[in-house]
Amino acid sequence: MSRPVRVLVTGSAGQVGVDVVDSLGGRVPPGGRDGLPLDGRAVDHGEFEVLGLTHHDLDVSDRDAVHHALAASRPDVVVHLAAYTKVDAAQRDVRRCFAVNADGVGHVVDAASAVGAHVITISTDYVFDGRKGAAYVEDDLTNPQSVYGASKRAGEEWCSPEVTVVRASWIMGVRGTSVVHTMARRARDGQEVRFVTDQRGTVTASADLASALVALVRARPGGLWHVANDGDATWFDVAQHVGRVLGRGDDFAHPIRTSDLDPLPLAARPERSDLDTTKWRQHFAPLGPWRESVERLVTWEGAAR
Numbered sequence: 001m002s003r004p005v006r007v008l009v010t011g012s013a014g015q016v017g018v019d020v021v022d023s024l025g026g027r028v029p030p031g032g033r034d035g036l037p038l039d040g041r042a043v044d045h046g047e048f049e050v051l052g053l054t055h056h057d058l059d060v061s062d063r064d065a066v067h068h069a070l071a072a073s074r075p076d077v078v079v080h081l082a083a084y085t086k087v088d089a090a091q092r093d094v095r096r097c098f099a100v101n102a103d104g105v106g107h108v109v110d111a112a113s114a115v116g117a118h119v120i121t122i123s124t125d126y127v128f129d130g131r132k133g134a135a136y137v138e139d140d141l142t143n144p145q146s147v148y149g150a151s152k153r154a155g156e157e158w159c160s161p162e163v164t165v166v167r168a169s170w171i172m173g174v175r176g177t178s179v180v181h182t183m184a185r186r187a188r189d190g191q192e193v194r195f196v197t198d199q200r201g202t203v204t205a206s207a208d209l210a211s212a213l214v215a216l217v218r219a220r221p222g223g224l225w226h227v228a229n230d231g232d233a234t235w236f237d238v239a240q241h242v243g244r245v246l247g248r249g250d251d252f253a254h255p256i257r258t259s260d261l262d263p264l265p266l267a268a269r270p271e272r273s274d275l276d277t278t279k280w281r282q283h284f285a286p287l288g289p290w291r292e293s294v295e296r297l298v299t300w301e302g303a304a305r
């Protein structure tokens, strides 16, 4: 029998990290879809040996620490999820944000190259300015509008074509801190919410992304990939759907414009940055409609309360 594929996961305690560790272990993450990974192959017992490193275990902005960790563990694949993800705080924390999201990718890519490991890293729709007027494909021009978006684009630029760069957007998982949890809590508590209609994007359920990452760990394709659930939405659409799933009427979610927010967010968000996932769907199974994934997510949370 061949030895397991050794996969090192950075940021393994984060929203996507916990789901990827589950999926590579052959477990369906909370709120995930039962069934096979998106390449149609079940995870065999012992197929993967997973080494999860949390922020506490490894600071990816520390070049020497990254090289030491990879030289010591000699993974076949690195799933690089560690990132500075506080989009508004990043506007005032530029140096730290770039140290993690740009330099950190560079350290991981260099260290992986030294041990012959394939790297899969996650980027974002916030590398785009949102002015295209249509869904973004992989080779569209980037033009980030925020420090976070610029730092993630700088991270992409560290990656040669052999590195697999997954752009996802609006990631939400049962064990994450996404705004969908706020929506669900307010729906259950009988409160109302206001969400914007002038930010359109694609939802990516963390459990579905984890399933996609299992397929990519096996395929190691390299290049840019847009990965998200099917269909686009505004944040108002997501809130309205969460309300309906949890039995609230149309009085739950109220539409507003970004300019109505008080205070205004520090970081600009693209107005329309939905990801075109055609390339993904030509090679793998689709992640499925966003409404189904959001329903599983909020009902799982409800069941756990």
Ligand SMILES: NC(=O)c1ccc[n+]([C@@H]2O[C@H](COP(=O)([O-])OP(=O)(O)OC[C@H]3O[C@@H](n4cnc5c(N)ncnc54)[C@H](OP(=O)(O)O)[C@@H]3O)[C@@H](O)[C@H]2O)c1
Pocket: 010, 011, 012, 013, 014, 015, 016, 017, 054, 055, 056, 058, 059, 060, 061, 080, 081, 082, 083, 084, 085, 100, 122, 123, 124, 125, 152, 168, 169, 170, 171, 172, 176
């Ligand atoms: N969330 C989204 O909507 C979204 C959208 C598109 C792309 N992405 C990308 O998807 C990836 C996974 O995001 P996520 O949603 O899982 O975010 P997350 O829940 O914030 O997880 C990121 C993890 O990275 C850790 N981390 C932060 N700085 C670090 C450092 N210097 N060294 C090592 N670890 C560090 C964090 O630990 P601490 O919390 O302890 O600092 C956290 O566990 C990231 O690359 C992110 O940029 C996210």
